[in-house]
Amino acid sequence: ADILLLDSSFAHLVAAVAWGRNVYDSVTRFLQFQLTANMVAIAVAVGGAVCLRQSPLSAVQMLWVNLIIDSLASLALATDAPNADVLTTPPHRPTDPIVTPTVLKHILGQSAYQLAVLYGIVGMESAMQPDMLPFHGNDLLLPLLGSTPIGGSGLTSTCTTLVFNTFVWMQLFNQINC
Numbered sequence: 001a002d003i004l005l006l007d008s009s010f011a012h013l014v015a016a017v018a019w020g021r022n023v024y025d026s027v028t029r030f031l032q033f034q035l036t037a038n039m040v041a042i043a044v045a046v047g048g049a050v051c052l053r054q055s056p057l058s059a060v061q062m063l064w065v066n067l068i069i070d071s072l073a074s075l076a077l078a079t080d081a082p083n084a085d086v087l088t089t090p091p092h093r094p095t096d097p098i099v100t101p102t103v104l105k106h107i108l109g110q111s112a113y114q115l116a117v118l119y120g121i122v123g124m125e126s127a128m129q130p131d132m133l134p135f136h137g138n139d140l141l142l143p144l145l146g147s148t149p150i151g152g153s154g155l156t157s158t159c160t161t162l163v164f165n166t167f168v169w170m171q172l173f174n175q176i177n178c
Helices: 010-051 059-078 084-088 101-127 137-145 157-177
Strands: none
Touching: 010 059, 010 084, 010 101, 010 157, 059 157, 101 157
């Protein structure tokens, strides 16, 4: 990249290099967050639609995730000021990939963890039968919670809400991790 120097101050040159490297690091962190969140959201929606014939995440919930979580993540991950460690890293070549093997490992690992947790919640809900619990928990608790199966069968609104809230909390911790 070309730098236009308006004065001969070496401090301004160092600050420009630090901010440039910080922007590169911020873009990498944002991509790591976005790819993880979107891979998990797509896998949960498609996996639920294929296996259960119903997505655990509704369209409104998906829109909320895309509008709120992604907007806040872009602001949070892109507004970090550069620290002194940025200048100790070697410069990146224009041909270097933005998604490095380390970033890809983090994306795949975090996605696998989140999918295991979310599929576990959906699996526990779909496997739970009223006669499995000694006190018939579904008969007792679901009316109290106001939870009924969506569309007359399948996942309850309590389960879809639990999946959504768990997904959002995992994305918040994923943002801190990035």
